[in-house]
Amino acid sequence: MTAEPLATAVVTSLVRDATAAPSMHNAQPWRFRYDAGRGTIRLYGDPERAMPSSDPQGRALHLGCGAALFNLRVAAAHAGRAPDAVLLPDADEPWLLAEVRLDRPVRRDDDLAALHPAIHRRHTSRFPFTDEDVPSGVLDGLRAAARLEGARLHIPGAWHVDEVLHLVHDAESRESLDPEAREELLRWTGTPGGASAGEGIPVHAFGPRQHDVTAPVRDFAAGRALAGRGSATFEKRPRLALLGTPHDGPLDWLRAGQALERVLLQATLDGLVTSLTSQALEWRELRWALRDPVSSMGHVQMVIRLGYGPEGPATPRRDVEDVLETA
CATH class of the missing domain: 3.40.109.10 (NADH Oxidase)
Structure with missing residues (x-):
């Protein structure tokens, strides 16, 4: 069964959740493109936010984009859509890192949505932790x-x-x-x-x-x-x-x-x-x-x-309008 196209507000919300992901130095090296006709969101790496000295191969850039992709999957499941992701879908577009189809309803047994409450609670904590053991x-x-x-x-x-x-x-x-x-x-x-x-x-x-x-x-x-x-x-x-x-x-x-x-x-x-x-x-x-x-x-x-210890503070994120393009 094919679901109805996503409303603009829903797409904006999905990308906002995606961009809550961590990235090296919080450079946020990602861009998104929503194609309503195909029911897909494409994730691109942003070479302007690469770090040629610290990350010459782009490994950390890909890790950050992968984290954003996972948040997008979680957010989609929370919104009732099955996130069918294909990694590196086009060899001729090396900066196209993933394409996520969102035109099917989520399966009942999908456990991704359970992680959604943590997306905006997760922050890096650069504070002292306690000595309590992790079970x-x-x-x-x-x-x-x-x-x-x-x-x-x-x-x-x-x-x-x-x-x-x-x-x-x-x-x-x-x-x-x-x-x-x-x-x-x-x-x-x-x-x-x-x-x-x-x-x-x-x-x-x-x-x-x-x-x-x-x-x-x-x-x-x-x-x-x-x-x-x-x-x-x-x-x-x-x-x-x-x-x-x-x-x-x-x-x-x-x-x-x-x-x-x-x-x-x-x-x-x-x-x-x-x-x-x-x-x-x-x-x-x-x-x-x-x-x-x-x-x-x-x-x-x-x-x-x-x-265990104090939660870290939130770090800033770019506006969704700066990272999302709609076809």
């Missing part, structure tokens, strides 16, 4: 969420966490000495000369400066003092999860982005707070060392810090 049943649920999208979620042991933290600190040092990487960071943050309203990471979302750098939380102040920004002691033993895929191409990155957002939304519903760490992934010579050599994970796509 094994909750972790199992997050692992299952990743598998549903074709990815794996690995919970590293103590020695592996120490190695991940070492690699993150190594990446921080490398970034501080790389003028191009620092320039990209400043472009998308709330420091002087940074991003404009509606994009990037504002100062209020930086979180406090760490007394002792024990948690993998990126310092977007880039070592500069900011008025009104305090400091805090973070958890000594951060709880980390590694999201990965067997292979490492654009298709895998889009799948990983969807898996990432499913994990984050499920974690939000479970009462967890999260932050993402990509610094060590931005250096080819460090990224390979992140994975556990005895695990079956081929390529780490994201490091997730999770636990």
